[in-house]
Amino acid sequence: EIVMTQSPATLSVSPGERATLSCRASQSVSSNLAWYQQKPGQAPRLLIYGASTRATGIPARFSGSGSGTEFTLTISSLQSEDFAVYYCQQYNNWPVLFTFGPGTKVDIK
Amino acid sequence: EVQLVESGGGLVQPGGSLRLSCAASGFTVSSNYMSWVRQAPGKGLEWVSVIYSGGSTYYADSVKGRFTISRDNSKNTLYLQMNSLRAEDTAVYYCARVPFNTGYYYMDVWGKGTTVTVSS
Numbered sequence: 001e002i003v004m005t006q007s008p009a010t011l012s013v014s015p016g017e018r019a020t021l022s023c024r025a026s027q028s029v030s031s032n033l034a035w036y037q038q039k040p041g042q043a044p045r046l047l048i049y050g051a052s053t054r055a056t057g058i059p060a061r062f063s064g065s066g067s068g069t070e071f072t073l074t075i076s077s078l079q080s081e082d083f084a085v086y087y088c089q090q091y092n093n094w095p096v097l098f099t100f101g102p103g104t105k106v107d108i109k
Numbered sequence: 110e111v112q113l114v115e116s117g118g119g120l121v122q123p124g125g126s127l128r129l130s131c132a133a134s135g136f137t138v139s140s141n142y143m144s145w146v147r148q149a150p151g152k153g154l155e156w157v158s159v160i161y162s163g164g165s166t167y168y169a170d171s172v173k174g175r176f177t178i179s180r181d182n183s184k185n186t187l188y189l190q191m192n193s194l195r196a197e198d199t200a201v202y203y204c205a206r207v208p209f210n211t212g213y214y215y216m217d218v219w220g221k222g223t224t225v226t227v228s229s
Binding site: 038044049097100103 | 144146159167214217
């Protein structure tokens with residue numbers, strides 16, 4: 001079973017600053033990694049899939065990188081609407097099973 | 110507009126059953142993979158189950174043997190039958206679409222969720 005970890009658990013950032021979130025897999029997941037944003041009381045929203053491809057309608061300030069076991073989500077200049085919890089998620093190839101990381105909360109410094 | 114709307118949540122006693130529904134619009138459920146994900150109060154996301162376009166089904170170990178995922182193509186609706194419910198099944202349950210035509214597997218459309226509370 002692949003275990004996902006995320007760091008830090010909480011990231012305090014000032015608006016306009018850069019935020020870097022990390023996600024690590026216990027074994028290689030190739031580029032089979034997605035990122036989601038979740039705000040309180042809302043469903044998750046897909047940000048990134050395939051480790052680095054932005055989903056439809058996602059602003060360019062969100063970028064993903066990495067492959068294998070180490071992945072990064074970067075928010076280049078935090079806007080007020082970006083304060084939320086971010087989850088990474090891996091998927092095995094066959095059968096398709098999904099594992100989420102524990103999440104990183106990005107809050108206002 | 111592509112949309113998913115869950116229903117069927119509520120309060121149920123331990124050992125009881127509940128069936129969740131997820132009505133889709135703007136796309137065809139049977140042409141996609143469809144999944145259920147849950148979130149316990151104050152906790153993170155947990156994948157529950159997936160049904161492939163071909164009909165194969167898979168479950169997280171935590172619900173295997175108790176939950177059943179299915180779909181009704183004529184109603185374009187996804188279901189989750191939950192039996193032998195436990196307190197730890199208390200969560201918001203989301204249904205989500207898993208597009209499979211990109212070579213990657215992720216959840217691109219989510220419903221707003223339905224709340225299941227298991228308590229006596």
